[in-house]
Amino acid sequence: MTILQVENITKSYGKELVLNNISFNIPYPKIVALVGPNGSGKTSLLNIITNLLKPDSGNIQILGRPNTDPNIFYETSFMQDNSVLYEYLTGYDHLQFIADVQNLSKEQILKTSQLVGNDGYLHKKVKNYSLGMKQHLLLAMAILNKPKLLILDEPLNGLDPTSAIRVRELIIQLHKEGTTILISSHNLGEIDRITSNIIFIKSGQIIEEDLAEFEQVTYYLSVSNQQHAIKILKEQQIPVILENDRLKIWIDEKSLQTVISVLLNQGISIKDIEKKITGSEERYQQIFGKKDEEDESFEI
Amino acid sequence: MTRLIQFEWKKMIRTKFYILFLLLSVLFVSGLFLRNFLLQEEIVNKKIEKFSEYRKDILSQVVTYQKMMEDFPSPELEEKIEAGLLVYRALNQLIESIEDGNWKEELQYEIQVYELAMDYKKIEGQFKLSEKDMQKEIQLNEELLKRGLAKEDLDLSINPPIFLKKIVTFFFHTFGFLILLFLLTIYITREFEEHSIQIAFTLPVSKSRYIISKFLSLFSAGFIWWIAIFGVSYLLTTLFGTSQENSLVYPLFTQSGNFLDIGDYLWQAIGYSILFLSFAISLLVFFGFLLRNTIVTSLLVFVLLIGNHLVLREDITALFNPFSYQQIDFIILKEPTYYSMGLVVIFCATVITLIFTILLNKRRGI
Amino acid sequence: MNTFRFECKKLRKKKTTWLAFFITLIGIIGFYLFHLSVAEKIHQKNIAWLDYLSQMFASNAETAALDKKKAEEAGDTEKAEEFHNMMVSFQKSSENAKQDKEYFANEEWTYLIEEDIRSLEPLIEDSAFSAHYIEDQPISMFTVRATLEEKQRLQKYDIVPFIQNTTYTNYLPTIYDDFSGSTLEEWEKITERYGRFGFYFLYQLIQSYFLPIIVLIGVFLFGNGISSESGKKKKGLHFYATLPFSKGRLFFAKYASGLLYTLGFTFMMLLTPIVTSLFFKGVGSLKYPVLVYDGSEPSPYGSHYNALDPKNDTFHFIELQDYFLKVLFFSIILVIFLYSCYFLLSLFIKNPGINIILLGSMTFVGMKFFPKVYNPFTYVDIHKIITREIATIQFNPAIEYQTGMILLFVVSLIITFISYRFFAHRNRLFQ
Incomplete structure (x- = not known):
């Protein structure tokens, strides 16, 4: 079942083409990340999907209905940038407004707030909120109606590690409960931990990838007797090479413990271990080059 | 819809400006009433002062004629002295009746004074008022006597309908509407400037419903302002003012010189002010949603209303121009026959403006 | 200075600044055009009024000529003489109105100003002679004096005057006037000035x-x-x-x-x-x-x-x-x-x-x-x-x-x- 269908979307600002004939589908239930450097057109695309912005051409269908139909928002939510909040209203005022329009109960507000963890400061005015508090409120606003499609624009922006973990877990939980999620970010490190389904956006074009295919964990080990260690590991069927005076091995975390005990049993001492996840970032670098600055970026 | 309006109201209350404006308006009405209340004695003094001035003027003329009579007696001079003295005596009686507070006599003597003054002017005597003005006053006094009403000072009266008329003149004209619109502009444009409107635009609310709810909430804000002004005026004058029986039939002169009952005047003022308020707010919604900028929207509304004010100042009115109704007192007294059709015109203008707003913003988006 | 330049740039780059600028500009231009059209309308009204006067006097002169003829036929020389005088007077008034109309239509202000001066000078020379009246109320001597001097200056420098809602003297209103009631309304109407330039x-x-x-x-x-x-x-x-x-x-x-x-x-x-x-x-x-x-x-x-x-x-x-x-x-x-x-x-x-x-x-x-x-x-x-x-x-x-x-x-x-x-x-x- 297709939740979101994007067909031939083109958008330009003046002479600058930001989105060039973009098409993709998101099936149910999937988490898809929209990744691209700053200014690549992520927010424009999300705004077009939610009909906040008019595309030059193309069509969008959400849950089988055109995105121009406001009723899609009974089952779709968009978590926007924190500038949309009313500074002079409280968090509760915002949630109550949405609950009123969506015909939701007061209990739903409290339940969602507890889930997000913003129930402690719900009655404070937004002008007194920190960036993280605002992000929490925006998330609570977005998930209040338990949407089938949740669109998140940089949801982890400005969050401290604890909050970021919480939000990440929440997103994964929502996904497990059956919500399809489209999430935008310029930080692949964050996205990696949520999904492997990535839509890269570059120069107005998109590249759809499943990074699970690329993703591998690599460990670099500095050991006392390198040649001996290589021999032992090869005997154990563990892929290993020597790189920059260190052993480079491709295994998962559990197998690492086995490797360590085998080497120690053979009298080889381990001086240092470095873990490196490769794949998604390498792919990102393949697409966008080593530095974001080298990319064409668009002023929006 | 109700919930959207409730949210708009919450925003208006939380930002405090509207409440402050409401309070200031009520304070202003109360201040105006207090001023009139304290100046009640001044009304009598003003009248006595005015007629004493006329009396002094006539007396000095009579004395001059009498001196001239001593040197060059003539029947014309004698006639002038006689006529002058008649005016003088009538003025004396008029002043006495004012002092006694006998309003019926006051009206009758005033008529007498003007009739005699007109005779006096015919034989080249001088009297401050023009014949046209005196005839108008006679006409008004006769009408008042017929209706059994005392004469009111339209500026200082604390009689409910008369004070309400003053309030209409004071608040419901170009500048009163402009101040209200300036204040309400921010409740549309600031949402665009600060992007908060995107919250509503990503909710299951159609654009037309949102625009209508915005209009209704702003109109209700304007209407509450209207109720506050009229309500406080009515309450203060009913509780502490003076009242006359039948005061709703107090006659007012229209620009063409006919009479219009103050009851009818107020009825028209109520209809026009509420409907013009709705038109002005629909215009604000139109420009607010079109331009999405506080300064430009305010400026455009200002230029439009002031432009039409200047047109009205040249006495140019048109039944089908909704802006002709922005000076409520002026339009009622100049064109009392416009009334029912005028209401239809303003109502249609409001609806058309709203339809245009909806059509222009039909596609959702910021 | 860099900060100042940066601030100026910010203002200049704002689209709304320019939009507001043009709205104000259009407002002023619109008002000028409206004002000009009102002035032209009043000017045309003045011309039409003089035309009407000229025709009215001419028709009165014709009536008087007919009456004169009738009186002559009846042998009433005294009446005929009276009608003759009336006829001459009406003809003269008609001519004057026609002439004034021409002056107005061709905007020959020098002549019109001269006429105003001619009518104002006697009022100054003999201050006992109480001045002009609007309805029944006198125009103050200050206004008469100021108006005369204004006209003299207009004449001296050959300046085109403002348009006013009257075909008689274009008075210059001053704070010395003390009109009331309908006279005040009339005074305001005839002294309201409309500048076309x-x-x-x-x-x-x-x-x-x-x-x-x-x-x-x-x-x-x-x-x-x-x-x-x-x-x-x-x-x-x-x-x-x-x-x-x-x-x-x-x-x-x-x-x-x-x-x-x-x-x-x-x-x-x-x-x-x-x-x-x-x-x-x-x-x-x-x-x-x-x-x-x-x-x-x-x-x-x-x-x-x-x-x-x-x-x-x-x-x-x-x-x-x-x-x-x-x-x-x-x-x-x-x-x-x-x-x-x-x-x-x-x-x-x-x-x-x-x-x-x-x-x-x-x-x-x-x-x-x-x-x-x-x-x-x-x-x-x-x-x-x-x-x-x-x-x-x-x-x-x-x-x-x-x-x-x-x-x-x-x-x-x-x-x-x-x-x-x-x-x-x-x-x-x-x-």
């Missing part, structure tokens, strides 16, 4: 508070430099906090850039009617005489007994170019003054709409209701200051142009200083 129109606009209105629009557009960047959402000021410069420099840049733009805006709007008129009727004469009251002697028995003396009080005229020069200098000071007030207000209230309502109300209430020497708002109505109208009515010669300029400037400096102190105090983060 750029300079004349601007002169009239200034009398209708054009200057404070334009300056208020200007400060509304350009005076939000600090308030718009110190909100919770737009923290533009924080941007400066990360740059190495002082509060003073930032304040100066913000203050001066807005002020410069307000000044530019005001001057452009002052120029608009003049430039627009070039495409229509032209700019008119800068020598047009502007009446200045010399004031009246206060009563030795106290201010309660003060009264204007229409027979002996004096006046003089200045040329429109001198008037404009004064207005020009004054507008600079007025811009500084209102801008400073707005700037101070905007430090406290972030909402430009509320600020402009407050400042607008303060300006107009202060100007209309408290005409005192040390009330800076008294001087906002610059027309009445240059013509010394307020000074004359208040019997207070101290209310004059120079006092106003100095007072407004000093008050502006004080307000700016207060704004700076407040700004510096609130933005401690810059220290």
Whole structure:
């Protein structure tokens, strides 16, 4: 079942083409990340999907209905940038407004707030909120109606590690409960931990990838007797090479413990271990080059 | 819809400006009433002062004629002295009746004074008022006597309908509407400037419903302002003012010189002010949603209303121009026959403006 | 200087600034065209009225000629003589009206001014001969004297007058007139002037508070430099906090850039009617005489007994170019003054709409209701200051142009200083 269908979307600002004939589908239930450097057109695309912005051409269908139909928002939510909040209203005022329009109960507000963890400061005015508090409120606003499609624009922006973990877990939980999620970010490190389904956006074009295919964990080990260690590991069927005076091995975390005990049993001492996840970032670098600055970026 | 309006109201209350404006308006009405209340004695003094001035003027003329009579007696001079003295005596009686507070006599003597003054002017005597003005006053006094009403000072009266008329003149004209619109502009444009409107635009609310709810909430804000002004005026004058029986039939002169009952005047003022308020707010919604900028929207509304004010100042009115109704007192007294059709015109203008707003913003988006 | 340039650039790059600029521009041009059309309508009405008079007199003359003929046939020579005189008189009136109509239609103002002078001179020569009346109320001798001198100046420099709603004497209204009731309405109607030329129109606009209105629009557009960047959402000021410069420099840049733009805006709007008129009727004469009251002697028995003396009080005229020069200098000071007030207000209230309502109300209430020497708002109505109208009515010669300029400037400096102190105090983060 297709939740979101994007067909031939083109958008330009003046002479600058930001989105060039973009098409993709998101099936149910999937988490898809929209990744691209700053200014690549992520927010424009999300705004077009939610009909906040008019595309030059193309069509969008959400849950089988055109995105121009406001009723899609009974089952779709968009978590926007924190500038949309009313500074002079409280968090509760915002949630109550949405609950009123969506015909939701007061209990739903409290339940969602507890889930997000913003129930402690719900009655404070937004002008007194920190960036993280605002992000929490925006998330609570977005998930209040338990949407089938949740669109998140940089949801982890400005969050401290604890909050970021919480939000990440929440997103994964929502996904497990059956919500399809489209999430935008310029930080692949964050996205990696949520999904492997990535839509890269570059120069107005998109590249759809499943990074699970690329993703591998690599460990670099500095050991006392390198040649001996290589021999032992090869005997154990563990892929290993020597790189920059260190052993480079491709295994998962559990197998690492086995490797360590085998080497120690053979009298080889381990001086240092470095873990490196490769794949998604390498792919990102393949697409966008080593530095974001080298990319064409668009002023929006 | 109700919930959207409730949210708009919450925003208006939380930002405090509207409440402050409401309070200031009520304070202003109360201040105006207090001023009139304290100046009640001044009304009598003003009248006595005015007629004493006329009396002094006539007396000095009579004395001059009498001196001239001593040197060059003539029947014309004698006639002038006689006529002058008649005016003088009538003025004396008029002043006495004012002092006694006998309003019926006051009206009758005033008529007498003007009739005699007109005779006096015919034989080249001088009297401050023009014949046209005196005839108008006679006409008004006769009408008042017929209706059994005392004469009111339209500026200082604390009689409910008369004070309400003053309030209409004071608040419901170009500048009163402009101040209200300036204040309400921010409740549309600031949402665009600060992007908060995107919250509503990503909710299951159609654009037309949102625009209508915005209009209704702003109109209700304007209407509450209207109720506050009229309500406080009515309450203060009913509780502490003076009242006359039948005061709703107090006659007012229209620009063409006919009479219009103050009851009818107020009825028209109520209809026009509420409907013009709705038109002005629909215009604000139109420009607010079109331009999405506080300064430009305010400026455009200002230029439009002031432009039409200047047109009205040249006495140019048109039944089908909704802006002709922005000076409520002026339009009622100049064109009392416009009334029912005028209401239809303003109502249609409001609806058309709203339809245009909806059509222009039909596609959702910021 | 870089900060200042950056601030100017910000204002210049805003689309809304330009949109607001064009709305105001179109508003003024629209008003000029409307004013011009009203003036032309009145001018045509005057011509039509004279045409009607000419025809009416001609028809009366014909009737009188017929009556004369009948009387002659009846042998009543006395009656015939009377009708003959009537006929001649009507013919003459018809000719005069026709001639006047031609003068009006061809805009030969010299002749019309000459006629006005001819009708006014006897009133001055014999002051016992009480003057003209409007309905039953006399026109003050001061007005008659001022009107005559105005006409003489128009004649001397061959200046085209304003259009007025009358075919008789175009009186110059003064504060010495004391009409009431319907007479007042009639007087206002016939003395209302309509300038078709750029300079004349601007002169009239200034009398209708054009200057404070334009300056208020200007400060509304350009005076939000600090308030718009110190909100919770737009923290533009924080941007400066990360740059190495002082509060003073930032304040100066913000203050001066807005002020410069307000000044530019005001001057452009002052120029608009003049430039627009070039495409229509032209700019008119800068020598047009502007009446200045010399004031009246206060009563030795106290201010309660003060009264204007229409027979002996004096006046003089200045040329429109001198008037404009004064207005020009004054507008600079007025811009500084209102801008400073707005700037101070905007430090406290972030909402430009509320600020402009407050400042607008303060300006107009202060100007209309408290005409005192040390009330800076008294001087906002610059027309009445240059013509010394307020000074004359208040019997207070101290209310004059120079006092106003100095007072407004000093008050502006004080307000700016207060704004700076407040700004510096609130933005401690810059220290």
